[in-house]
Amino acid sequence: xxxxxxxxxxxxxxxxxxxxxxxxxxxxxxxxxxxxxxxxxxxxxxxxxxxxxxxxxxxxxxxxxxxxxxxxxxxxxxxxxxxxxxxxxxxxxxxxxxxxxxxxxxxxxxxxxxxxxxxxxxxxxxxxxxxxxxxxxxxxxxxxxxxxxxxxxxxxxxxxxxxxxxxxxxxxxxxxxxxxxxxxxxxxxxxxxxxxxxxxxxxxxxxxxxxxxxxxxxxxxxxxxxxxxxxxxxxxxxxxxxxxxxxxxxxxxxxxxxxxxxxxxxxxxxxxxxxxxxxxxxxxxxxxxxxxxxxxxxxxxxxxxxxxxxxxxxxxxxxxxxxxx
Numbered sequence: 001x002x003x004x005x006x007x008x009x010x011x012x013x014x015x016x017x018x019x020x021x022x023x024x025x026x027x028x029x030x031x032x033x034x035x036x037x038x039x040x041x042x043x044x045x046x047x048x049x050x051x052x053x054x055x056x057x058x059x060x061x062x063x064x065x066x067x068x069x070x071x072x073x074x075x076x077x078x079x080x081x082x083x084x085x086x087x088x089x090x091x092x093x094x095x096x097x098x099x100x101x102x103x104x105x106x107x108x109x110x111x112x113x114x115x116x117x118x119x120x121x122x123x124x125x126x127x128x129x130x131x132x133x134x135x136x137x138x139x140x141x142x143x144x145x146x147x148x149x150x151x152x153x154x155x156x157x158x159x160x161x162x163x164x165x166x167x168x169x170x171x172x173x174x175x176x177x178x179x180x181x182x183x184x185x186x187x188x189x190x191x192x193x194x195x196x197x198x199x200x201x202x203x204x205x206x207x208x209x210x211x212x213x214x215x216x217x218x219x220x221x222x223x224x225x226x227x228x229x230x231x232x233x234x235x236x237x238x239x240x241x242x243x244x245x246x247x248x249x250x251x252x253x254x255x256x257x258x259x260x261x262x263x264x265x266x267x268x269x270x271x272x273x274x275x276x277x278x279x280x281x282x283x284x285x286x287x288x289x290x291x292x293x294x295x296x297x298x299x300x301x302x303x304x305x306x307x308x309x310x311x312x313x314x315x316x317x318x319x320x321x322x323x324x325x
Contacts, residue, residue, distance in 0.1 A: 012318045019311055021058050022219070022304055028077045029304060031143070033286035035081060038138045039088045043248075043294070044267075047287040049091075051218055053084040073152070081139065082153040089131040089154075133168030136161055184269040184277075190244045190251040193268060193275065197235065197242035197253065205231045210274040217280045220305050221314070230278070239263045247291060254295075255282070261300040262292040 025032075032053065036046040057080060066072055066079070073079040132154050139145040139153060151158045185193075189208065196205035209226035216222040223230060239255040246252075253266040264282035268275045281287050285302040292299035305311065 006320070008319045011320045012315050015315050015318045018058060019305055019315075021061075022054070025054070025057075025076050025080060026304055028080055030286055031077070032080050032084060033290075035138065035143060036084055036088075037290065038142055039084070039135065043287055043290045046290075047218065047281065047284050049084055049088060050284075050286070052087055053080055054219070056087060057083045074149070078149065078153065081143070081145075085135045085139075085153055086155075089135065092131045130164070130168075132156070133164045136164040137168045140165060184267070185251055185275070186270055187244070187251055189270050189273070189275065190253065190268065193266075194242050194244050194253050197238050197255075200235050200238070202231050202235045205235060208275050209278075210271065210276050213275055213278060215278045215280075217282065218284045220283050230280075234280070245295065247295065252291075254291075254297075256297075257300060261298045262288055262295075263300050263302060264288055265291050 029050070033046060033050050036049040036053070037043065040046045040049055060066065060083070073082060135154055136150055139150045140147075145153065147158045147161050150161045154161070156164075193205070193208050196202075196208060206226040209231070211225060213226055214222070214224055215228065215230045217230070240258045242253050242255050244251055245254050250267065253268070254262055255264040255266070256262055264280065265288055266281065267279040269277035281291075283302065283304055283306075285299075285304065288302060289299040291297075306314065
């Protein structure tokens, strides 16, 4: 069997390129996050769209999209905004198609209040008009893109952009959709999770995690299972205090300085009484700032990835996500 050229060493080169890409686009990240917030209307969805945009944008370079002078965008900012716009439009179309194809509801119906909330949110979303119209308005009014730039970003003509702006402004009067979220983790579990952080107890933190737990440190990595480095690293670098707070109907862990400045947020999901998923926003400073603002806290501005010394160690130990064959 011929030895595969795709090795752990290749994976390390890819990871180095990923962090180089993050450094390249860092000046545009706060503005990209604000754009995603205007599109999605919700902080967690905005960060998800940002992260998906970065992954799609990075992958598209490797795939060879938009190479050659005629296809190239004018700047990394325009490239990211176009990627985010296309992803968001695709997600909306998919959700609408899925809703149209949804089977008849089960015999046990939601209560009237929940149905009313869902109906109200759906009506607001569809009243907001076509996705291209909303994107055009946000790009023009909030981020000052020209008509010609918007046409390039949403793959249409300047005339179509003008029409979209006219139609959209007539229908879209700052329509806001409130996302209704159920709490994915119980108060009892979040309290155990928070207590482990405050006690600096790695074993107690791991005890909250299921054997199949999925761990995501947004933007920089992740893993599976409680036996990895995440618990130890998190305890080692944890802020002076962590507390549980209800945010948008969901219990989250806030990591705070002694003065009460927000450094990071961790969300967890529960199954069988344990943590089935961890989402750490320690390297998502735009989302941390947005959460802090809504809670009336001051945020300590963080960074988008670890320092160079830590990166060097991380990259040196990177492996393929499968056994080499």
